[in-house]
Amino acid sequence: MIYCKATTMEVNMLKQRAKLAWLKGGDNCSKIFFQKITARRASQRVYQIQNEDGHLLTEYTVVTGEFVNYFKKLFGGSQRQPQNLDHLQTFARYLISEDEATLISSPVQRQEIKEALFDINEDSAPGPDGFSSGFFKASWAVTGDDVCRAVMEFFNGGRLLKQLNATLITLIPKNAFVRGRSISDNVLLAQELLSGYNQKKLPPRCTIKVDLQKAYDVVNWDYLLAVLRLFKFPNRFILWVEQCITTASFSISLNGNIHGFFSSTRGLRQGDPLSPYLFVLVMESLHLLIKSKTQTDDNFQFHWRCKELGIVNLCFADDLLLFCKADIYSVTVLHGILQEFKGTAGLHANAKKSQILFSKEAVQVQSQIQLILGFPQGTFPVCYLGVPLITSKLSLADCAPLILKIEARIAGWNQLKLTYAGRTQLIKSVLSSIHQYWCSVFILPKGVIKTIEAKLRNFLWKGGSERGGYKVSWEQVCKPTSHGGLGIRNIQMMNNALMGKYLWQVLTKKRDSIWVYWILKYKLKDGTLWAANDKDGSWTWKKLLKLRPHIIKGIQYRVGTGTDFKLWLDPWHPDGTLLHRYPHGPLITGLPMDSPLSTVIIGGTWQWPSEHHIDINGIITNLPDIHNGANDTIIWNSRSGIYSTEHAYTVFSNPSSAVEWAPLFYEKYDSTGRIQTGRWELNGQVKDGGDPIYGMQHTDRC
Known part of the structure; x- marks a missing residue:
């Protein structure tokens, strides 16, 4: 028991220092942690720098002095002078309401403090005092009251001790994005x-x-405070912000040592949430x-x-x-x-x-x-x-930075002796996230997707070795775990699902999206997405329109008044777009091409012209229900009724039937795929479809 506890403590300490966010199971090996710690230290060490005059500095004390002087100059030199931006208030899109002002300036509660602290990742870097959030979580029964009193004293008194606002400047890239904002x-x-x-x-x-x-x-503090007043933030909140930004003091963390101690007169701390x-x-x-x-x-x-x-x-x-x-x-x-x-x-x-x-x-x-x-x-x-x-189509050369980034990540892990489970986890958590961003803004060319899949496949089955072959087809690997695969996403299908959400946003007229607003104004005008010309527009827009056959699989038109749907052009009917089935319908019925669906809805019931020479029995016998008094709506065929990438991926993939035992088994015992890869090996390196390999028969039931 004591040994297990000590081992767990050592692993937790090493995980924090190694920064392996992807390592959730399968390869909790001390050797891996030590290798990553060594690699991180080597990549972040500074041995020499070039100063502003172009001189190369190599002496450690000179290098540290140059850093301290540089940041002193960067954060200083700004004189405090109140500013006023009220003249811009006329153009403001959003202002803080009275209710919102009351909410953000209300007294903080003990439970809020505890939830905020417990929300901090235990593996995140500790503060200058060396204590991480894990320490306070473990000792909350002892330290909780003191922590809450210190935090509440700031919110109630509006004063923050400078000793509590000391920070270290580390020479590593920072994240400047706000979580939840759409890029x-x-x-x-x-x-x-x-x-x-x-x-x-x-x-x-x-x-x-x-x-x-x-x-x-270099953000001017007085300008920032004027901005807060411009947007009608309450004075109490502005005082809190002022205390947080003006009482900060800095030291430089260089090669594991701390140097300097100085204050600032401008700027915001990177890393502060x-x-x-x-x-x-x-x-x-x-x-x-x-x-x-x-x-x-x-x-x-x-x-x-x-x-x-x-x-x-x-x-x-x-x-x-x-x-x-x-x-x-x-x-x-x-x-x-x-x-x-x-x-x-x-x-x-x-x-x-x-x-x-x-x-x-x-x-x-x-x-x-x-x-x-x-x-x-x-x-x-x-x-x-x-x-x-780009101004034309996306090429393989344009995607070279993406491929090089994936190659660099794989090269950094090839030296580690990872199991199949470890490499599977790495592909899911790290490598897939690299190309996922590109997949969310481009329809990637097929050549790029094939290149990426080849690199992932080589890494999964061979690791850093050139020996060995592919154990199982990539198609089988990309199946969900519930269908006997490893759950690695198929890049093409994931690309379609990620990009498909933009067509969904256009269909549902997501007005808080500036891109959707622009598309509705300049591309669709008063028309419908289904009639948009896929020969006109940017390469990205034309590629998006080619996803319409995928999107139509997952949407449902719910008819209300009929004023927002097009009779001939929208797929409101179970059989799809009527114009495709009856291309001469508008001419024969006398109902124009752009007629709203409300043209054939009178008093909440369907009223079709029966005197015309068109066989509309196929339409009439399969009409959807009318939701009287409701607006026309488009819903996604899921429980929430809203498009999600996860559900769209399933719809687009059209998976075969699930293996009955697989969902429970993988969720409980094999989340990393360790047992599945072993099963494939025991089955004689089977391929998808149950074909015998090396003269050995097998069964999918075991």
């Missing part, structure tokens, strides 16, 4: 707006890709500033297909795109906005990393626009939010 809207809309940049027949346009230099680190939300509010104020300057200036020329919706900028975290017609005046207006934002918020563009993209019709003004902004001209494909923006 795909920006990519999809940017892709549509850049479509045709390689053609001369369209108006001259330009897109400015702005790289905000050290965005989090509150910082991304505050930064989003700062960038929202930039959006309001842009609206105030462009929508009140009749001389400003909007980008093609942007004027009606007033689209000038797309922003996600610190990635900023600006759009306008390629003319001197409009670009000058945007340049003035960037300069004003720099003076008030402290955020300024990095001229070396920012760039301007021009359409082919903008050749005459390119040099003048570059002179105004001071940015270089960019070329396609351009990287935005981690994926390439």
